[in-house]
Amino acid sequence: MxxxxxxxxxxxxxxxxxxxxxxxxxxxxxxxxxxxxxxxxxxxxxxxxxxxxxxxxxxxxxxxxxxxxxxxxxxxxxxxxxxxxxxxxxxxxxxxxxxxxxxDSTSTDPESSDTALLVTPDELVLAQSGGPELSLFVPPTLWASDTFTSGATTSAGVGDFESTQLFDCDPDNVTWGSTDEGTFGIMTIWSDGSAFGTQRVRVLDSPDAAASYVNDLDAALATCQAPAEADNISLDVTPLELSGAYRVTTEFGDGNDPIVEFVYVVQHQGTPEAVSTIQVTDWSGEVTDAGAASELQRLADLVVDQ
Structure with a gap:
């Protein structure tokens, strides 16, 4: 009743x-x-x-x-x-x-690193054992640029996480909670409803270990090729003028437009045991190598002194 x-x-x-x-x-x-x-x-x-x-x-x-x-x-x-x-x-x-x-009434200049808000933990994929300091990540709103977003605003959000790997041939490829996961954090950047950028911060045991890690990633990028079982794609990797930065072009055998990504590996100066790997996808297909190098340098400059 x-x-x-x-x-x-x-x-x-x-x-x-x-x-x-x-x-x-x-x-x-x-x-x-x-x-x-x-x-x-x-x-x-x-x-x-x-x-x-x-x-x-x-x-x-x-x-x-x-x-x-x-x-x-x-x-x-x-x-x-x-x-x-x-x-x-x-x-x-x-x-x-x-x-x-x-x-609108309280907005500030998005280009100012002094007023940009840091990413929050719930916007990151963090190692089960703990993640890096939030100050080691580029503030999400500062990813906006004429080069990659045509001036559109940017924000952070957790993307699809399979492992720590950011690019083909990336040797940093561990799953969350595994015994060898170490200390890492991954931030995905979105603009106009699409994910276009990623920053992975890996913290090593010492500055020397971080430098060795950078060398390993550089070597993997420089010699990267498509896996043998992927017979429908081929990879073209070209170093940029910026040391540690590369253009990775994925070509498809069926005639689809290629995917162009830019990857930059850089060791932090203020926290020398930390390394950032920045990956940006050029969905427009119009970004030049020089433009990409300049933008990658700008993003790194926002945090490498941390």
């Missing part, structure tokens, strides 16, 4: 709010970004595809459970028409509008 009373107490206002929430969830699922097809092809068979599928399945499950829960609470037809194009303003939308207004 109590359950019947609860159903009778269900109001039209609650019905409208539930519908609005379901609509907002459906919008979030539809707006979820998918990786570039070339990116998926190059990493076919890896956990990335399973992770994307898991996100979609989880969102669909939440949506389905919410809908069936609503059907159980009210089996009578609703008076609210579905899909009539009527916009419903939710509390979340109002909060976002308020937040946007507040941000």
């Amino acid at each position: 109590r359950e019947e009373q609860d159903f009778q107490d269900w109001t039209a206002e609650q019905d409208e709010r539930l519908r609005a929430s379901l609509g907002a969830l459906r919008h979030d699922v539809d707006a979820a970004g998918l990786p570039d097809v070339r990116f998926v092809m190059r990493r076919a068979g890896r956990q990335r595809q399973r992770a994307v599928a898991g996100v979609a399945a989880g969102a669909a499950a939440v949506l389905g459970l919410s809908w069936f829960g609503y059907q159980a609470m009210d089996s009578t037809p609703s008076t609210a028409p579905a899909g009539d194009g009527t916009s419903v303003t939710t509390e979340r939308d109002q909060d976002e509008v308020t937040q946007d207004t507040t941000d």
Whole structure:
């Protein structure tokens, strides 16, 4: 009898709010970004595809459970028409509008390293045993540039984590929680709904160990080739004028446009046992080697003295 009373107490206002929430969830699922097809092809068979599928399945499950829960609470037809194009303003939308207004009124120069906020731990993949100091990461908003983002803003967020490996042939390739994971942190940078940059900070036992680590990564980059089993791709690795920086071009045998990435390995000066590996994808295909080298140097200068 109590359950019947609860159903009778269900109001039209609650019905409208539930519908609005379901609509907002459906919008979030539809707006979820998918990786570039070339990116998926190059990493076919890896956990990335399973992770994307898991996100979609989880969102669909939440949506389905919410809908069936609503059907159980009210089996009578609703008076609210579905899909009539009527916009419903939710509390979340109002909060976002308020937040946007507040941000505009208190904004500061995104190019100033003095005012840029450091990345937060929940925006990073950190080693189970602990991660580096947050000051060793480039502030997320400072990744914005005319070179790689056409001036669009940037932010940090956890990307798809399979291992610490950032590029083909990367010898730093350990899984989270493994006995040899060491101390590391990985930050993924997003712009316009796409991930385009990554910074991995690896902290070694000593400055000498860090210098040896840099040499190992440089040697791996300089001699990198596509794995034998990947018969549909080939790699072209070209060193830039900036020492420790390389252009890595992935060519596809089926004629798809190549993927161009720039990788820079640099040892920190203020914390000489720390090494940053910065990887940036040129989705436009228009970035020159000189432009990339200048931008990689700028990013490194923001943190290597830490």
